Every structure is written in structure tokens, then in C-alpha cells.
Amino acid sequence: MEELTKHCPFCGQVINAAAIKCKYCGKWLEDPQPENQQGQAQSQTPPPPPPPQPEYQQQYAQQPPQQQYAQQPPQQQYYVEEPRKTNGLGIAGFILSLLGILLGWIPLLGWLIWLLGLIFSFIGVFRVPRGLAIAGLVLSLLGLLIIVLITGGFIAGVKEGLANMHM
Ligand SMILES: [Zn+2]
Numbered sequence: 001m002e003e004l005t006k007h008c009p010f011c012g013q014v015i016n017a018a019a020i021k022c023k024y025c026g027k028w029l030e031d032p033q034p035e036n037q038q039g040q041a042q043s044q045t046p047p048p049p050p051p052p053q054p055e056y057q058q059q060y061a062q063q064p065p066q067q068q069y070a071q072q073p074p075q076q077q078y079y080v081e082e083p084r085k086t087n088g089l090g091i092a093g094f095i096l097s098l099l100g101i102l103l104g105w106i107p108l109l110g111w112l113i114w115l116l117g118l119i120f121s122f123i124g125v126f127r128v129p130r131g132l133a134i135a136g137l138v139l140s141l142l143g144l145l146i147i148v149l150i151t152g153g154f155i156a157g158v159k160e161g162l163a164n165m166h167m
């Protein structure tokens with residue numbers, strides 16, 4: 001007769017295997033499968049639809065802190081640089097030398113810019129980051145060559161033009 005008994009899942013007492021209600025704790029012992037059929041039979045009492053707004057508001061309220069934490073840019077470290085490592089004279093000499101090459105064909109202004117670029121670059125070579133200063137010196141020497149060639153060609157052209165006009 002032991003096979004016809006089972007343990008109550010709620011209180012653990014040994015009850016009859018065919019029992020649908022525990023006699024010790026009073027809980028109903030129903031299988032989950034027939035509940036669907038009973039649920040169709042009990043369709044006269046429709047369950048009220050749960051309002052989704054409170055859950056959506058709770059989820060929406062929990063998301064903003066995560067988005068703010070993800071949107072914090074760690075780019076503030078780029079602004080923290082030591083200003084003493086910048087060679088202002090070297091940069092100025094490099095830029096002026098480059099302008100001297102580009103504007104070297106202008107008779108007086110180009111020469112003045114080229115001369116300033118040579119001076120700034122020469123002084124900037126003795127400063128700590130001398131990369132641009134050396135580049136400025138190289139550009140100054142290159143600019144001198146270009147200025148001499150262009151100016152010489154310009155003067156020669158003017159002389160030829162004047163000579164042709166006099167012809
Ligand atoms: Zn029980």
C-alpha cells in the first residue's frame with residue numbers, strides 16, 4: 001500500500017497518491033497541465049491586463065545613470081600637457097621659413113619673412129624640442145636658394161624686357 005502514497009510538496013506529510021488536497025496543510029495538489037484546460041474553462045473571469053507604464057517608467061528611470069556613466073569622455077587627459085616642452089621660437093621659425101619659401105617671390109616682404117624665419121629657426125635650434133627649428137633652418141636655406149633663383153630670374157627677365165623695349 002506504500003505505492004499509493006506520496007509526499008505533499010508543501011508540508012512533506014505522507015498523503016494518499018490520489019489526493020487532490022492535502023489533509024494536513026489544506027493545499028490543493030493540482031498538476032500544472034490540466035490548469036490550461038481549466039483556464040480555458042474559467043475564461044469567464046478575464047484577468048485584468050497589467051498596466052505596463054509603471055514597469056516602463058522604472059526601466060526608463062534606471063537607464064539614465066548608465067548612459068551618463070558611459071558618456072563620460074576620458075579626453076581631459078589630452079589637455080594636461082607641460083607647456084615648457086613647446087619650442088615657440090622653433091615653431092615660429094619653421095612657419096616663417098615656410099612662408100619665406102612661399103612668399104619669397106615678393107621682393108621685400110618675402111625677404112623679410114625669410115630673414116625672420118632664419119633668425120627664429122637659428123635661435124630655436126638651441127631650445128629643447130629642436131625638430132621644427134632644424135626643419136626651419138633647412139627650409140630657410142632652401143628658401144634662400146629659391147629666392148636667389150627667382151629673384152635672379154626676375155631681374156634677368158626685367159633686364160631683358162627693358163632691353164627689348166629699348167630695342
Ligand atoms: Zn500538505
